[in-house]
Amino acid sequence: MLKTQNDLNISDAEWEVMRIVWTLNHAGSGQIIDQLQEKNNWTESTIKTLLRRLCQKGYLKTEKDGRKFIYSATVGQTEMMYEETKALLDKMCDMHKGQLLIKLMKDMPISKSDLKTLNQEITKKEKSAPDKVDCNCLPGMDC
Known part of the structure; x- marks a missing residue:
């Protein structure tokens, strides 16, 4: 189970x-640095900081080799995507989630x-x- 939404707080860079x-299942820091420098032109120290933060947040673990x-x-990719998406959807009007x-x-x-x-x-x-999902924005409103 993932942490609470308050603990989730994963930046775009951390998602990268x-x-x-x-994708690699497990990777050495050198592999991760090479991939991110090629894609984003980030410095090695920036990437190591991101790795350290993800370990501190509990999303990555390390083994010394x-x-x-x-x-x-x-945590699995689908589980993390679900938690992040659900947290966003929880902030939105129930009535409009189906349209979204x-x-x-x-x-x-999407695959067959x-x-x-x-x-x-x-x-x-x-x-x-239900035939219709009620608005949950303000009591008595039908946005």
Whole structure:
């Protein structure tokens, strides 16, 4: 389970580091530095600071392998994406979340396998879904 939203606070730069670690499963600091310098032109000290912060936040763990450190994620990419997205959606009007999901589906790449799973989930959800979702912004309002 991830930390609370107050503890989550992961910067865009930290996301970049995590994406590399998730892709490689585990990576030496040299690999991470090489990838980020190629992509972002960041200094080695900046990248090491990001790695240290992610370890302090508990998102990365390290193992020493001789003279180098090997980093691995303590949380899965999908779980972290879910927590971050859910925290954002929790700030929005319930009434408009369905429209947002529809727009996101139209705009993002998605596999046939994921579409099949989504269809199954929609069929299940449809059985208990209300005809209309109420606004939760202000009491008595219908935005």
